[in-house]
Amino acid sequence: MPEISAGDTAWVLVCTALVLVMTAPALALFYGGMVRAKSTLNMMMMSFGALFVVGIIWVIFGYSVAFGPALDAGSFIGDPTAFLGLKGLLNSSALAVNGAYYPIPASAFVAFQAMFAVITVALISGAIADRAQFGTWLVFSAIWVTIVYLPVARAVFYFGDAEANGGGFIATKIKALDFAGGTAVHINAGAAGLALALVLGKRIGFGKMLLRPSNLPLVMIGAGLLWFGWFGFNAGSALGANGLAAVAFINTFSATCAAVAGWLLIERFRYGHATSLGAASGIVAGLVAITPACAYVDTWGALAIGVISGGVSALVVDLKHKFGYDDSLDVVGVHLVCGIIGTILIGVFATTSVNEFGANGLLYGGGTTQLVRQIQAAAIVMVFSFVVTYILGTILDKTIGFRVTNDQELEGVDLALQAESAYDLVGSSKGSSKGRNA
Amino acid sequence: MKLVTAIIKPFKVEDVKDALQKQGVNGMTVSDVSGYGRQGGHVEVYRGAEYTVELVPKVRIEALINDSEVKKVVDAILIAAKTGKIGDGKIWVTPVEEVVRVRTGDRGSDAI
Numbered sequence: 001m002p003e004i005s006a007g008d009t010a011w012v013l014v015c016t017a018l019v020l021v022m023t024a025p026a027l028a029l030f031y032g033g034m035v036r037a038k039s040t041l042n043m044m045m046m047s048f049g050a051l052f053v054v055g056i057i058w059v060i061f062g063y064s065v066a067f068g069p070a071l072d073a074g075s076f077i078g079d080p081t082a083f084l085g086l087k088g089l090l091n092s093s094a095l096a097v098n099g100a101y102y103p104i105p106a107s108a109f110v111a112f113q114a115m116f117a118v119i120t121v122a123l124i125s126g127a128i129a130d131r132a133q134f135g136t137w138l139v140f141s142a143i144w145v146t147i148v149y150l151p152v153a154r155a156v157f158y159f160g161d162a163e164a165n166g167g168g169f170i171a172t173k174i175k176a177l178d179f180a181g182g183t184a185v186h187i188n189a190g191a192a193g194l195a196l197a198l199v200l201g202k203r204i205g206f207g208k209m210l211l212r213p214s215n216l217p218l219v220m221i222g223a224g225l226l227w228f229g230w231f232g233f234n235a236g237s238a239l240g241a242n243g244l245a246a247v248a249f250i251n252t253f254s255a256t257c258a259a260v261a262g263w264l265l266i267e268r269f270r271y272g273h274a275t276s277l278g279a280a281s282g283i284v285a286g287l288v289a290i291t292p293a294c295a296y297v298d299t300w301g302a303l304a305i306g307v308i309s310g311g312v313s314a315l316v317v318d319l320k321h322k323f324g325y326d327d328s329l330d331v332v333g334v335h336l337v338c339g340i341i342g343t344i345l346i347g348v349f350a351t352t353s354v355n356e357f358g359a360n361g362l363l364y365g366g367g368t369t370q371l372v373r374q375i376q377a378a379a380i381v382m383v384f385s386f387v388v389t390y391i392l393g394t395i396l397d398k399t400i401g402f403r404v405t406n407d408q409e410l411e412g413v414d415l416a417l418q419a420e421s422a423y424d425l426v427g428s429s430k431g432s433s434k435g436r437n438a
Numbered sequence: 439m440k441l442v443t444a445i446i447k448p449f450k451v452e453d454v455k456d457a458l459q460k461q462g463v464n465g466m467t468v469s470d471v472s473g474y475g476r477q478g479g480h481v482e483v484y485r486g487a488e489y490t491v492e493l494v495p496k497v498r499i500e501a502l503i504n505d506s507e508v509k510k511v512v513d514a515i516l517i518a519a520k521t522g523k524i525g526d527g528k529i530w531v532t533p534v535e536e537v538v539r540v541r542t543g544d545r546g547s548d549a550i
Contacts, residue, residue, distance in 0.1 A: 210489050212482060271483045281485060318486030330485060 001095060005103035011241035012108045018232025019115035023051050023122045026225035030280065031126050032422075033218025034329050038412025039130045040214060040422035046125035046137055051118050053141045058114040059086055065150040067098065067113065067158055070166045076151050078158075086110060099159025099167055102239050112236060117153065119233075120185045121145050126329030127193030128200050128402075131409050134417045136402045140196075140392065148192065148388050149184075152381055156184040176377030177350065177358060177370070179248065180237040182292025182343040183381040190336020191385035193327055199393035200403050202326035204410060211328075216276050223280035227256060230287045234294045247354050248294040251302040252287065255294070258306030259286025259313075266314035278314065285313040285334050289342035293349065296358035301349030308345065309338040336382070343378045347371025439534040439550065440508055444499045445471070445527040446519040451497050457518035458501060461511050466501040477525030496527060502537055502550050 028044035035043045054062070061080035068078030083089055089106040096102040096109035121141045125132075156178050160167035170176050170183070178184065205211065213219060234252045238245035263282030264274040289309030290302060297305065317333035320326065327333065347370040350361040360366030396402050403409075408416035415421065446454055451468060458466060472493040479492035503511050508531055515529055539549040 210491065211487075212484050212489050212491075267483075271486070271488075273483065275483065277484050314486070321487060333485070 001101050002103040004093075004095070004105060005240070008102070008240040008242070009104045009108055011245065012104050012112055012236060012239060015232035015236025016108070016112045016115055018229045019112070019119065019236065020051075020229075022226055022229035022233060023047055023115070023119045026222050026229055027119065027122050028222070029218045030222025030226060030284070031129065031329055033215035033220075033222060034126075034213045034277075035129045036211065036412070037214040037423055038414055040218075040414065041418050041420050042134065042413040043125070043129055045134065045418060046132070047122040049134065049138050050121040050125065050141045053138050054118045054121050054145045055114060057142060057145055058117055059110070060084065062117060062145065062150055063089075063110050063113065065146070066117075066153045067109075069161065076155065076169070078154060096239065097162050098157070098239075099161075099164045099172075101162055104239060109239065112239075113153070113157070116181060116185060116233075117145055117149055120149055120181075120189050123185070123189035123331060123335055124192045124196060127197040127327045127331040129328035130203050130413060131200060131403055132413075133400075133402055133404055134413075136396055136400055139400065140396055140402070143392060143396075144192065144389065147392070148385055149188065152188050152384065153184045156181070156377070156381070170377045170380065174373050174376050174380075176343075176373045177296055177346050178292040178343065178377065179295040180234045180291045182288070182339045182346075183377050186288045186291060186335045186339030187343065187378055187381045188385045190332050190334075190339055191382045192389040193331030194325070194336065195386050195389035196393050196402075197325050197327040197332070199390060199397055202324075203328065204406060206326045207321055207324075213277060216280075219280045220276055223283045227283055227287060230256075230291075234291055238295065244295050244355060251294040251297060251299070252290055254299055255290035255302040255306030255309075256283055256286035258303040259283065259289065259310030262286075262307040262310030262312075263314040264310075266311050270314075281313065281317070281330070281334060282310040285309045285338045288335055288338035289345070292339075292342045293346045295355050296346055296350040298349075298351055298354050301345075301351065301361075304349060305342055305345050309341045312341060313337050340378050340382070344371070344374050347374040439537055439547065440503055440505055441532045441534050442499075442501050442503055442508070442511055442515070442529065443532070444515050444519065444529045445473070445496050446499065446515075447521065447526060448495055448497045450519045450521075451499070453518040454499060454515055457514040458499075458511065461507065461514050463501050463503060463507075463511060466499055469498045469500075471496050471498045475525070475528070494525070502534060504547055504550060 028047040032040045032044040061084055064080050064083035065078045068082035071077050071079045089110055094106040096104045096106045155168035155170040158168040159171055231249055235245040235249040260279055260282035263278050267278045268274050286306040286309055289305050293305055313334055317330050348362045350359050351364040352358050352360055359370040361370055472495050474492055479490050482489050482491055512529055520526055537549040538545050
């Protein structure tokens with residue numbers, strides 16, 4: 001067993017905090033600014049709500065189901081009692097295990113992976129902006145992370161015990177590459193978002209009323225903070241302060257720059273203007289697409305993945321109006337589409353010259369072997385997530401109700417559900433104080 | 439006494455205010471408003487979704503003046519607010535029955 005490395009541990013702990021920033025506040029700001037002013041706080045609370053619900057589940061049994069020993073031979077989930085309440089993992093000499101020992105504490109790995117579960121759930125919320133019951137969203141978050149995220153994370157991220165026995169089937173049998181979560185996080189959340197958007201239906205006025213963003217400066221802050229936090233997401237996935245982390249880091253940077261260029265070019269030629277929402281969207285598109293690929297491609301691969309993801313996402317993002325589903329903040333158009341692009345393009349651009357544990361893609365003499373694996377992984381996660389989420393969402397809608405009433409939706413979910421207003425820009429008093437203690 | 443109301447382009451507020459001050463108009467109320475006239479709206483595009491924003495932002499200036507000042511005040515606004523392009527706005531004058539200054543209780547012309 002290796003000794004705990006101070007450098008590696010410090011890096012993973014810092015990256016864990018960076019990935020937390022991606023959800024709260026970065027995604028909350030990114031989404032919160034994109035909805036109308038009457039829904040901003042509710043939108044932000046959906047991210048913060050996913051955070052606390054998933055956090056509790058993760059430390060009680062979530063980690064154990066995703067990264068514990070298999071429930072029984074051939075099982076797709078881990079034994080929830082193995083690390084129940086992180087049993088045995090808070091011992092300071094316990095090492096992180098994922099197909100081998102890592103020189104970092106097990107608890108650091110638990111915390112790092114917790115943030116991935118959190119943001120995956122939070123990402124879904126953008127598809128059902130302005131119209132979801134907050135309580136039902138919390139119930140959905142708890143159940144979805146348990147029955148969708150945990151099995152998928154295990155399939156993609158778990159490489160087995162210290163002797164590499166019993167790893168997840170996408171990682172060890174299909175042998176698809178997903179460095180930081182193109183399938184488990186982005187395709188997973190995107191497919192779930194599509195399912196929920198269909199279950200809840202369109203917002204009142206979709207395609208007719210003015211549903212423009214209320215605060216693009218918040219969106220820009222959110223996008224910048226997402227990029228910042230994403231360095232933790234991608235480079236932290238090396239689980240060490242090492243060369244691979246640095247490769248992931250620079251690719252995360254270059255691909256994202258290329259994606260912004262791709263998005264803005266498409267926008268400029270289609271509509272005549274390079275918009276701030278386009279730049280913010282391009283950032284997220286590039287970050288999503290490079291996530292699975294960041295430790296397997298060289299600079300040319302990263303730039304190609306970036307510009308393709310930004311350009312394609314800009315071209316297809318408005319198709320929801322043609323197909324008639326209200327994925328309000330384009331979880332499908334950005335996360336699902338770019339998750340698929342990044343996952344599949346590994347099969348084209350991967351090269352072992354940057355990472356001997358990677359593979360060679362189509363352009364680097366590897367033939368179509370890896371490409372086929374990548375397509376399989378993307379398809380399996382997409383179909384599983386969509387089907388299970390659609391069933392779960394429908395059950396919740398029929399039982400406890402998922403959508404707010406028309407009156408609540410028209411009044412705005414901030415007032416209806418949170419009893420708060422995001423903005424009070426007018427100085428005049430519009431009410432009197434009746435505090436509970438007064 | 440008359441109430442002069444002018445709907446103008448937002449960037450013309452300073453010019454109109456200065457022009458009215460030169461005419462001895464010492465007070466006014468300025469509000470941000472939106473509406474449409476012959477100018478119509480404009481198009482905004484968010485992630486490929488085109489929205490026609492029909493109500494465009496304007497500023498409403500209201501000033502109370504004496505009857506004798508109507509022509510020169512309206513002329514002053516006309517010159518200051520004009521760009522010659524569509525959407526310059528409108529001015530109208532309405533009669534006012536009574537004006538009271540809250541601080542002193544002055545009434546009529548004394549309150550203007």
